[in-house]
Amino acid sequence: xxxxxxxxxxxxxxxxxxxxxxxxxxxxxxxxxxxxxxxxxxxxxxxxxxxxxxxxxxxxxxxxxxxxxxxxxxxxxxxxxxxxxxxxxxxxxxxxxxxxxxxxxxxxxxxxxxxxxxxxxxxxxxxxxxxxxxxxxxxxxxxxxxxxxxxxxxxxxxxxxxxxxxxxxxxxxxxxxxxxxxxxxxxxxxxxxxxxxxxxxxxxxxxxxxxxxxxxxxxxxxxxxxxxxxxxxxxxxxxxxxxxxxxxxxxxxxxxxxxxxxxxxxxxx
Amino acid sequence: xxxxxxxxxxxxxxxxxxxxxxxxxxxxxxxxxxxxxxxxxxxxxxxxxxxxxxxxxxxxxxxxxxxxxxxxxxxxxxxxxxxxxxxxxxxxxxxxxxxxxxxxxxxxxxxxxxxxxxxxxxxxxxxxxxxxxxxxxxxxxxxxxxxxxxxxxxxxxxxxxxxxxxxxxxxxxxxxxxxxxxxxxxxxxxxxxxxxxxxxxxxxxxxxxxxxxxxxxxxxxxxxxxxxxxxxxxxxxxxxxxxxxxxxxxxxxxxxxxxxxxxxxxxxx
Numbered sequence: 001x002x003x004x005x006x007x008x009x010x011x012x013x014x015x016x017x018x019x020x021x022x023x024x025x026x027x028x029x030x031x032x033x034x035x036x037x038x039x040x041x042x043x044x045x046x047x048x049x050x051x052x053x054x055x056x057x058x059x060x061x062x063x064x065x066x067x068x069x070x071x072x073x074x075x076x077x078x079x080x081x082x083x084x085x086x087x088x089x090x091x092x093x094x095x096x097x098x099x100x101x102x103x104x105x106x107x108x109x110x111x112x113x114x115x116x117x118x119x120x121x122x123x124x125x126x127x128x129x130x131x132x133x134x135x136x137x138x139x140x141x142x143x144x145x146x147x148x149x150x151x152x153x154x155x156x157x158x159x160x161x162x163x164x165x166x167x168x169x170x171x172x173x174x175x176x177x178x179x180x181x182x183x184x185x186x187x188x189x190x191x192x193x194x195x196x197x198x199x200x201x202x203x204x205x206x207x208x209x210x211x212x213x214x215x216x217x218x219x220x221x222x223x224x225x226x227x228x229x230x231x232x233x234x235x236x237x238x239x240x241x242x243x244x245x246x247x248x249x250x251x252x253x254x255x256x257x258x259x260x261x262x263x264x265x266x267x268x269x
Numbered sequence: 270x271x272x273x274x275x276x277x278x279x280x281x282x283x284x285x286x287x288x289x290x291x292x293x294x295x296x297x298x299x300x301x302x303x304x305x306x307x308x309x310x311x312x313x314x315x316x317x318x319x320x321x322x323x324x325x326x327x328x329x330x331x332x333x334x335x336x337x338x339x340x341x342x343x344x345x346x347x348x349x350x351x352x353x354x355x356x357x358x359x360x361x362x363x364x365x366x367x368x369x370x371x372x373x374x375x376x377x378x379x380x381x382x383x384x385x386x387x388x389x390x391x392x393x394x395x396x397x398x399x400x401x402x403x404x405x406x407x408x409x410x411x412x413x414x415x416x417x418x419x420x421x422x423x424x425x426x427x428x429x430x431x432x433x434x435x436x437x438x439x440x441x442x443x444x445x446x447x448x449x450x451x452x453x454x455x456x457x458x459x460x461x462x463x464x465x466x467x468x469x470x471x472x473x474x475x476x477x478x479x480x481x482x483x484x485x486x487x488x489x490x491x492x493x494x495x496x497x498x499x500x501x502x503x504x505x506x507x508x509x510x511x512x513x514x515x516x517x518x519x520x521x522x523x524x525x526x527x528x529x530x531x532x533x534x535x536x537x538x
Contacts, residue, residue, distance in 0.1 A: 006276075007275075007276055007279060007316055007320070008316065008319060008320035008323060008324075009320075010276060010279065010280060011279060011280075011283050011316065011317050011320035011321065012320050012321070012323075012324040012326060014280050014283040014284055014287070015283055015287050015320075015321060015324075015326045015327075016326070018283070018284050018287050018288060019287060019386070020383050020386075023383065047276055047277065047280065048280050050277060051276070051277035051278070051280035051281050052280065052281070052284060054277060054281075055277075055281040055284075057281060057284050057285070058284075099437065099438045100438075105437060105438060105459075105461070107428070107437060107459070107462070108425065108461075108462070111416070111419075111425055111426040111427065111428060112425055112426075113416060113417075113419050113420035113423070113424075113425075113426070114289050114292065114420075114423070116416075117288070117289075117420070139408060139409045140408045140409060140412070140428065140430065143409070143412045143413065143416075144412065144413075144416045144426070147380070147382060147385075147412075147413045147416060148382075150380075150382050151382035151383075151386070154382070154383070155382075156377065156380055156381055156382075157380040157381075157382070157413070158380065159376070159380060159409065159410075161409065168368065168374060168376060169368045169369075169374060190374075190376070192374070192377075193376070193377070
């Protein structure tokens with residue numbers, strides 16, 4: 001009987017921890033919920049951690065002290081990371097993705113929940129050392145990607161709007177030049193979206209010249225936040241010099257040939 | 270030793286199942302991955318199912334036959350559902366959310382991953398009987414909500430764009446009247462986003478007159494898809510008669526009083 005109860009409790013603990021990646025749960029939370037001593041729960045956590053690590057499914061982190069607890073870190077490294085990126089590059093090479101103008105249709109992939117969950121974990125693993133407080137992106141296509149990155153970090157997402165919307169209260173706006181259209185555009189951010197001093201990680205789906213990322217960074221600084229890094233799913237090989245420095249890209253797009261229908265895109269290790 | 274290995278396998282199985290809600294995994298997938306007989310895995314699944322149900326954390330569903338397998342259904346019902354909606358209504362009543370014009374600032378809540386994951390589960394639980402193939406929403410604020418609903422269903426998300434974008438290939442556009450602005454606007458959908466005959470569930474964050482939802486429905490029909498239902502997070506009590514029929518709303522907004530700063534919003538059971 002006791003044995004059955006332990007395995008069932010471990011299943012429930014695994015579910016609760018995995019369901020909220022990076023969320024720190026005090027042991028007392030589980031202790032109350034399951035009516036179990038903290039010492040017993042600590043043993044359960046050792047078992048869960050070993051199992052997750054053994055099968056390469058992430059890890060548990062224990063934080064000591066009064067404000068401590070345990071959290072699930074959905075780290076995705078090595079082979080598990082490269083498999084996701086290889087698969088994505090493979091899908092992006094499908095010739096029917098080429099749209100007039102040399103653009104690549106990738107909206108279908110960007111809106112697949114399971115795939116974006118994995119990409120979010122890759123960003124979290126590569127960029128956790130930047131210790132962001134907020135994830136920021138610009139509408140529209142990058143939102144699911146940025147949202148799943150925010151989920152992997154257990155952080156709120158902030159969305160920069162194109163143009164200036166009126167339904168969100170006082171906002172700041174800036175002009176920027178998008179690399180793809182070469183036109184001056186406006187983007188804006190509600191003032192209440194970010195507190196002064198917040199550490200912001202920019203996430204976007206695509207970077208060519210970096211004008212959009214630079215616009216987001218300027219906007220974040222305008223409201224008193226600090227940009228600690230930039231992550232993009234795909235960066236183009238040309239131009240080599242981007243308007244933002246020190247960005248992290250998961251895939252590099254070398255060429256889209258509209259005539260031969262060949263797309264050269266590769267994971268960055 | 271055997272005992273340890275079983276509990277570790279059960280942890281890993283729980284993690285893999287919970288991580289992809291509604292995804293059907295053939296038992297042979299786990300059998301290969303863990304080098305375990307299917308009969309043993311079936312026993313593991315019974316244990317996991319019992320544990321999840323015992324603690325009200327969703328359930329496992331077993332599908333028999335050659336194309337069968339097992340999947341985790343993140344069902345959120347009864348008290349677990351009402352707790353989420355009560356909490357959300359409580360947050361939405363904060364007086365500082367009132368924006369000039371009687372609008373309600375709720376972007377911060379709509380972009381919180383853990384909260385939207387729970388709302389997505391509520392939509393899945395209430396609307397699974399409609400058997401959709403796709404989830405559809407319109408940019409921008411409803412995207413995380415619709416995306417997490419798509420995740421709970423294990424379905425792709427389709428986004429309707431405002432205006433007509435050129436970077437996604439041939440698209441269809443329609444005009445619609447947004448209930449909040451009373452202006453004629455345009456929304457568009459790439460033709461390749463939905464196959465003919467697809468069963469589409471519309472998800473949005475807010476419904477007043479229902480003009481936006483009706484526009485999405487018209488657009489879906491235009492590309493040959495079938496709208497099987499509409500789910501909105503918040504519907505206004507007035508106008509009572511909406512432009513779409515048979516929608517499901519999780520919260521009802523009765524009044525926003527700009528003078529007394531009182532917001533009357535309640536969960537719908």
